Amino acid sequence: MAEERETRERILILIPAFNEEEKIQAVVRDVRKEMPGVPVLVVNDGSGDQTEARARASGARVLTHPFNMGYGAALQTGYKYALRHGFDCVLQMDGDGQHDPRYLPALRREVLEGGVDVAIGSRFLGEGDYRAGWARQLGIALFRRVASTLCGQRITDPTSGYQALSRRAVEFCALDSFPGDYPDADVLVMMHRAGLRLGEVPVRMHPNARGRSMHSGLKPLYYLYKMFLSIALNCIRRERPAR
Amino acid sequence: MFLHQKIFAVVASLLIMALVVELVRRRKLREEYSWLWLLTGAVIVALVLWYDLLVALTRLIGAIAPTTTLFIFGLLFLMVISLHYSIQISKLSHQVKTMAQELALLRGKVEEPAEPGPET
Numbered sequence: 001m002a003e004e005r006e007t008r009e010r011i012l013i014l015i016p017a018f019n020e021e022e023k024i025q026a027v028v029r030d031v032r033k034e035m036p037g038v039p040v041l042v043v044n045d046g047s048g049d050q051t052e053a054r055a056r057a058s059g060a061r062v063l064t065h066p067f068n069m070g071y072g073a074a075l076q077t078g079y080k081y082a083l084r085h086g087f088d089c090v091l092q093m094d095g096d097g098q099h100d101p102r103y104l105p106a107l108r109r110e111v112l113e114g115g116v117d118v119a120i121g122s123r124f125l126g127e128g129d130y131r132a133g134w135a136r137q138l139g140i141a142l143f144r145r146v147a148s149t150l151c152g153q154r155i156t157d158p159t160s161g162y163q164a165l166s167r168r169a170v171e172f173c174a175l176d177s178f179p180g181d182y183p184d185a186d187v188l189v190m191m192h193r194a195g196l197r198l199g200e201v202p203v204r205m206h207p208n209a210r211g212r213s214m215h216s217g218l219k220p221l222y223y224l225y226k227m228f229l230s231i232a233l234n235c236i237r238r239e240r241p242a243r
Numbered sequence: 244m245f246l247h248q249k250i251f252a253v254v255a256s257l258l259i260m261a262l263v264v265e266l267v268r269r270r271k272l273r274e275e276y277s278w279l280w281l282l283t284g285a286v287i288v289a290l291v292l293w294y295d296l297l298v299a300l301t302r303l304i305g306a307i308a309p310t311t312t313l314f315i316f317g318l319l320f321l322m323v324i325s326l327h328y329s330i331q332i333s334k335l336s337h338q339v340k341t342m343a344q345e346l347a348l349l350r351g352k353v354e355e356p357a358e359p360g361p362e363t
Contacts, residue, residue: 073344
């Protein structure tokens with residue numbers, strides 16, 4: 001029995017959430033149904049609503065930031081938790097129901113058996129029929145090109161937050177260089193340059209779940225600027241290789 | 244440079260320097276941030292009193308009026324100090340982020356003392 005424990009991989013499901021009181025319970029419930037027995041950690045990023053209580057009521061472990069710090073910071077808190085508790089693989093997904101938990105096993109397999117450090121759940125590999133507005137499509141196409149070129153492999157969905165990370169990748173993302181706001185294509189490039197192996201898994205995403213998108217108003221422009229600056233700087237900065 | 248221009252520049256600089264010293268004395272400003280301000284005040288006083296240096300400097304940077312030189316250096320100083328503040332703010336927000344994450348992790352531990360490790 002003890003030996004079997006040793007050989008079994010330890011997996012953590014990580015869900016960053018900010019003001020998701022309406023969705024979080026259903027998300028956690030679906031995840032637990034899909035991956036029974038696997039611990040679910042919700043990082044509540046300073047929500048002003050009932051996110052924390054509802055997540056806890058649905059059986060997830062909850063860590064709460066004292067104030068809102070952004071998506072990336074919430075992910076990183078989860079990574080730090082995973083490292084301190086000795087998890088081998090982190091499966092991360094959004095708390096708004098956009099990511100279909102049925103693809104969690106496929107993502108996990110890609111990391112634990114496929115020898116990949118970062119498995120990206122891509123909505124553009126045939127599963128589902130994801131439709132986005134033209135502006136968003138343009139942005140995704142742009143980042144797809146940039147990420148694919150810089151990573152030396154085809155990356156179809158560099159802005160996907162539905163990912164599985166190996167322990168090496170989690171260690172890398174727990175470093176100070178991980179951005180606090182929106183980790184996206186720039187982080188993929190950074191990880192590639194640090195010697196981590198990337199791979200993609202087809203997933204289905206629900207486009208309308210994110211009614212109030214974080215990309216609205218002037219933010220997309222700032223986002224574009226930030227992403228390109230970040231990628232450009234990553235290219236002239238020497239990356240410490242991942243252990 | 245007219246006499247009252249000189250008087251104004253010197254008095255203004257001395258007032259600022261006195262204010263900085265007073266703020267440090269009352270511990271409202273940390274010593275490490277005061278030296279840049281004091282240095283600027285001192286440089287302005289020195290340039291006004293040692294007029295030949297100001298003229299030489301004006302010729303060196305290609306300006307025409309010596310007062311321009313004072314303004315240019317004043318502006319440059321302000322830019323440097325703003326940049327310095329930006330760096331400080333970046334550093335502080337990074338520290339705050341790390342601390343808040345640590346707080347969340349520790350609070351999770353305290354509130355769930357019997358929290359199991361990874362389920363196997």
